Amino acid sequence: MANMSEYRVLVTGANGFVGCALRAELQKRSLPFATAVRQKQAKTEYEEYAVGTLNGKTDWTHALLGCNTVIHLAARVHVMQEDAQDPLAAFREVNVISTLNLAHQAIAAGVRRFVYVSSVKVNGEESGQLPFTPFDSPAPGDPYGLSKWEAEQALCELAKKSDLELVIVRPPLVYGPGVRANFLRLLTFVKWGVPLPLGSVNNRRSMVALDNLVDLLILCTKHPAAAGQTFMVSDGADMSTTELLNLLAGAMGRRVCLVSVPTTLLKLAAAMIGKTAVADRLLCSLQVDISHTMLTLGWVPVIDVKEALNKTVRYFLRSIEAK
Template sequence: MTHNREDRPGRVLVTGATGFLGRAVVNELTARGRPVRVAVRHDPGDWPAGVDIAVVGDLGPDTDWSAALEGIDAVVHCAARAHVLNETATDPLTVFRRANAEAAVHLGRQAAQADVRRVVFISSIGVNGRETHGVPFTAHDAPAPHSPYAVSKHEAEQGLTAVAAETGLEVVTIRPPLITGPDAKGNLGTLARWIGRGLPLPFGLVNGNRRDLVSRDRLAALISDCLDHPAAAGQTFLVSDGAPVSTRGLLLDMAAAMGTKARLIPVPPALLGSALCLAGKEAMRSQLLGDLEIDITHTRDTLGWRP
């Protein structure tokens, strides 16, 4: 595989560009003066000036990326199946694998064939595990994915690493924790809606846990840095804002940002945890009551990056 174009930094293809993170990546790249093409299922319009649009249909192992990849220098792969709060699939792992692992590897192979230089793959801190117990996750930990989603992301990482070894494609992996920002998805979005409605929330005493988060715009900036940094190729980077918060602290911050007050009820965390487990909400219990600390030393030292 050869790279002899002289016009780099060149055009970037952003998949999942209509999503919560993808939109921020597009905005960050265009603000930096980078030419961008967005890959979308349907074009909603309202893109920054100069953005190319490629309609590619549904994400899967048979998606035809050839037209979208024409003339592309690098890819940011944000598209994924995620934030499934009420899973209806009878075999979630198979569905996640198709949309996340098989689709990513297929894109990687087509990117290599199209002489794309680098792919920045957005994975998940869930590849490291569900929660920490006094020792933060690092980029060098043995993977311990804890859910079908995290397993599919880990398999995507492995598949893209194999493609890189076979073809010379440069792959950069980023594993973010929960991403914050306006209109956040998943459980964070649910909490924001509850705060906005003034509902009482039983987290007034959940002030001892420590969870690392990352803001959407800060993550978008790191992604942009990883497109060209010479030391990034072949690396896995963990990312956070560098300031762990408790669930109580997070809710108070969210309410302040929304211009309202959080109604927090002082329920003992042990009682709350037991109730969530009895309700079959172990993942939610972990997110709301457990620790998830991230060591970003490798990211700082390799990229000279500061959150």
């Protein structure tokens, strides 16, 4: 493990969904850290630095001061309603050019380890019969996934030419208290008893709970065997969309209203209304194999999927009651 007297982490994207959970866990473990955000909050109990817009000219100097490790979460994330005229250029500006700029400045500042949070979308959109591994040939299927893969490649080349220890983590869908986007929609549909035509879905999906992802990221900052590795991460328990909905409903103490409709018809209907990507996330399989992660780091998920889903549902229900 790293010498803790020299341990200090910079967390970028610290106000995001994963970033908030990560900084909370670092505080809980009394691990020294600083955060980098685009806009500074009024008051924090930790060191926070505003770096502004993320591009090739972003100045990370003050945020990197005294840090020997970086966990890079800040990114232009996948968006369902894309409004950029050139999505790939927009993703590359933040996810590739800005990331490489940070890495160069990190090396100059004496940072030894750089933990890059990539995405399973580097592997592809659908795993098929076999789960994705970090050793598969990358096959990104959209601008977001491509930008993450290009960033990985650029970082690997930089690491080869320097003493920087690069660690890449590719998470699938991340969920937990405060989750938004499609997962929040599923929670809402189940809560209000909306009939869903997903009773016959027999896919397999990997997900990762916030607690599990955060625990792995912190381990990757310290474990000597993590250097130079790419890791897949999940809860280690895959399920179908139908099983997920039933678990969410059970956590709410209710039954989900599922209607059995052939997946071929669902895919056809989704294509007709321009929702193919949404349908794929609900109907297709996307599994990851975390055996390399577990064997290399001796890591196991710290929370099981049922407990993690229960935590997510409890937070969701409290947030509704608070409104």
